[in-house]
Amino acid sequence: MPRAILLLAALAVFCSAAPAVSRGEDRVAPARISEDDLNAFDQLMQDFLKEHQGVGGSLAVAKDGEIVYAKGFGMADVDAGEKVRAESRFRIASISKPITAAGVLLLVRDQKLTLDSKVVELLGLDCKDPRWSRITIRHLLQHSGGWDRDVSYDAMFRSVQIAESLGKTPPATAEQVIEYMSQQPLDFDPGQRYAYSNFGYCLLGRVIERLSKLDYETFTKQRVLAPMGIRRMQIGRTLPAHRAANEVRYYDDSAETRSSVFPPVGEQVPGPYGAWHLEAMDSHGAWIGSASEVCLFGAKLGELLRPEEIQHSFARPAQPLWSDPDQQKYFYGFGWLVRPVQHSNPVAPHNTWHTGSLPGTGTLLVRRWDGFSWAVLFNKRNSAINGERLTSLIDPKLHEVADQVKSRAAAP
Incomplete structure (x- = not known):
């Protein structure tokens, strides 16, 4: 820093x-x-x-x-x-990650899991790479789960490819991204090293939902934000038609348009308004x-x-x-x-x-x-x-x- x-x-x-x-x-x-x-x-x-x-x-x-x-x-x-x-x-954006981490620690307090609980067991995943079975909550929190976007890619920004590979209509949901990634090899052994991973925090959001029996946004508002007196934060939306009250407009650094991940897929749109699926990024990058x-x-x-x-x-x-x-x-x-x-x-x-x-x-x-x-x-x-x-x-x-x-x- x-x-x-x-x-x-x-x-x-x-x-x-x-x-x-x-x-x-x-x-x-x-x-x-x-x-x-x-x-x-x-x-x-x-x-x-x-x-x-x-x-x-x-x-x-x-x-x-x-x-x-x-x-x-x-x-x-x-x-x-x-x-x-x-x-x-x-x-x-990624200031959403410390918010998610706080929610996970509250579930640890509630004895719903431990820092060494295995994500495969918590989410009931059937993964192709056997190393997935070693990924813990601690690994996900510390960005050491085994994914390196510089070696492979950032799955959270491959919405169209992932949805189409699963036979779904883009953009891919968080659950669909996890389904797809569970069949892909890891980039390194869990815990071996640090590599910043949006996908790891996507998994943490689903762990929160599975154990709390609430959707991620509701749990986080009730358990994390409201006790601090924060009552107006929410998960943002991608498209300008869904812009929240008092939300600013966003300006890309480039005047060039980008391909939309929303139907009609491939249509040229301003980057902040359709080049990725913000709603699927809830637990790693979607709060406003x-x-x-x-x-x-x-x-x-x-x-x-x-x-x-x-x-x-x-x-x-x-x-x-x-x-x-x-x-x-x-x-x-x-x-x-x-x-x-x-x-x-x-x-x-x-x-x-x-x-x-x-x-x-x-x-x-x-x-x-x-x-x-x-x-x-x-x-x-x-x-x-x-x-x-x-x-x-x-x-x-x-x-x-x-x-x-x-x-x-x-x-x-």
Whole structure:
């Protein structure tokens, strides 16, 4: 991760009993956060979106479980002249994974399964590759189940091919993707190494459904989000006709159209609206929400999960699961990237984060050891200037603002 794990440390001295964001508010100003501090974040976002034109974004910051800042910037819908507001909802893409991981840990608490339960047994799968029988819930959470999209492919984005191979009408459902993949060979032995896998989290969604006897969205709303006071997040829909209330429009980085996975299959459509089947991606990439809601999920995770569950979530894997030269500095836990930090707080000795990325979507959620969390959401993935990820570009700029706040706090 870039420098995002350091954002906003200095705001702690200003925050006290900050109110949560209510629906319709554009900005939150707790009494002990100065107007200059809020203006600095405003100016950063305004300058950033002016530089990267055609982008809408939203930023929310929390301290100790409460939102202290939230505001929308830029355009939610360019054609309609609709601006992004604090309550505007965005696709959050892979930030869905830590949400799913939390749900799995609640089922472990309920003694419905263990981290070493076998997914084949839980779902009653009949798999061609015998190595499937060794895949555990822990493997799926840590992206070490045996699928490597760089070696083979990402099954969640082969909707048409999978549906047609099964004699079904595209797009393939999550269940159909699993049926197909159960007959394909793994790319490596389970637990051998790390390889980011959307399909692994698709399986976790079906485990949640099988054991809870609820559909994934209902279970997650009831057990994960509602206890945090998050009541408006939902699974997004692919097609523009099903755009949710207050949901932004999404803008691909390329003006080129893509082949639709929906009938009529192959018809050229804007990428974010038919090039993949969002509904089948529920448990690994389909939630939508406002920046405040996403931020609150990170901020309140320690209230939802018990200390031992947090410890499991952020524990280093038993063996190095990836060959990244920076692996000793950070690793992937249960739905979160984790960076151990050295400080005097033994209860939360980590900074944790996750990003989300789809054509038309760029998102970042960060949890800090000192009680700060933040979420920044965009309705475009990459910069039109240099093709870099917008979340990566804004990250150091947010740190510059945080450093300014820290300097003011330390001034006599």
